[in-house]
Amino acid sequence: MQKKIHFAKMHGLGNDFVVINATHQAFDLTSLSIVGLADRHTGIGFDQLLIIQPSDRANYFCRIFNADGSEAEQCGNGLRCVARFLHETGFSSSSLQLETKAGIFPIAIKDYDHIRVTMGVPHIQNNLVELPIKNTTQPLHASVLSLGNPHAIIKVESVDTVRTDQLGAEISTHVFFPQGANVGFMQIVNQNHIRLRTFERGVGETLACGSNACAAICAGIVNGWLGDQVKVEFRHGDLWIEWDREKQLIHMTGPAAYVFSGEFLL
Known part of the structure; x- marks a missing residue:
């Protein structure tokens, strides 16, 4: 039955x-x-x-x-x-x-x-590691970190022109990531505002990804590109990510x- x-x-x-x-x-x-x-x-x-x-x-x-x-x-x-x-x-x-x-x-x-979620303490594994990628004229550098799940964040000039499906699929399954990775392509508007596109392992490109947004902000802060409170702009709205330097916790509201x-x- x-x-x-x-x-x-x-x-x-x-x-x-x-x-x-x-x-x-x-x-x-x-x-x-x-x-x-x-x-x-x-x-x-x-x-x-x-x-x-x-x-x-x-x-x-x-x-x-x-x-x-x-x-x-x-x-x-x-x-x-x-x-x-x-x-x-x-x-x-x-x-x-x-x-x-x-x-x-x-x-x-x-x-x-x-709705505010305390996402924990991000763990940077490699910062701006070079990833060999097929059919690219310039080497790609990724910040590799974990928020309980794996992420690779790549800074780009514009999320509108990046080949998200092709690059995302190749990076997500790269030998550097034996368990796969969620790949974020981050365009910095200013120190308190980024635009983000995400290719999620096991899914493909999604319209938004909360943990990838947190990973992107963490990568941006570590590299001195971003402040402690940042708006993450997706196609259908925004998330607000806050970094608590004292406790090293990252918070997401959306x-x-x-x-x-x-x-x-x-």
């Missing part, structure tokens, strides 16, 4: 998700066709699938799966959407902690356009949008 699984479709600045609360509807995760559900023509369509589960260390645990079925350690935009989902459905207050494979993330909801809810048969 087929089982109905309830879900919510949500997005953070166009980075879209299917959210499933597994704390009150049991199902076998191995029977879930993640790639099929992610298909935008024959499924629901999403960049990531977010599954809410119980946690012994925080309010809830969130498992994160990319559109290709691979599992991610964390997702900044996704955390904001899960926080709104739990708050809006009465499962949490406006202050909560979400656990992922990358650790525990404190979240505060001012309103659904201003919206979470509800699109629709529904159910599918499993």
Whole structure:
């Protein structure tokens, strides 16, 4: 007998998700066709699938799966959407902690356009390392860092002209990144404003990426390009990233949008 699984479709600045609360509807995760559900023509369509589960260390645990079925350690935009989902459905207050494979993330909801996530302490692994890339006349230099998931940040003159799909795919699967990487192409407008395009491993180019925005700001600060409070401009809106120098924590504030809810048969 087929089982109905309830879900919510949500997005953070166009980075879209299917959210499933597994704390009150049991199902076998191995029977879930993640790639099929992610298909935008024959499924629901999403960049990531977010599954809410119980946690012994925080309010809830969130498992994160990319559109290709691979599992991610964390997702900044996704955390904001899960926080709104739990708050809006009465499962949490406006202050909560979400656990992922990358650790525990404190979240505060001012309103659904201003959800603040403490993303932790970024770890710089290599700064401005040269990456050999095919069919490029100039060498590419990337800041390589981790916020629980891997990132490569590349400074560009304009995000409008960069070959995001081609370069992103090659860099994301470069031998330098044995587990893949989320690739950010950063255009600096001024010390408090950047534009960003992101190629996410396991997905492709997405309309926004919260953890990549944090990684870009961290790279910009380390290189002396940016201040401690920066607006990150995506195609469908902005994130605000703040660097706490004393505690070395990075904070992200932005919206979470509800699109629709529904159910599918499993």
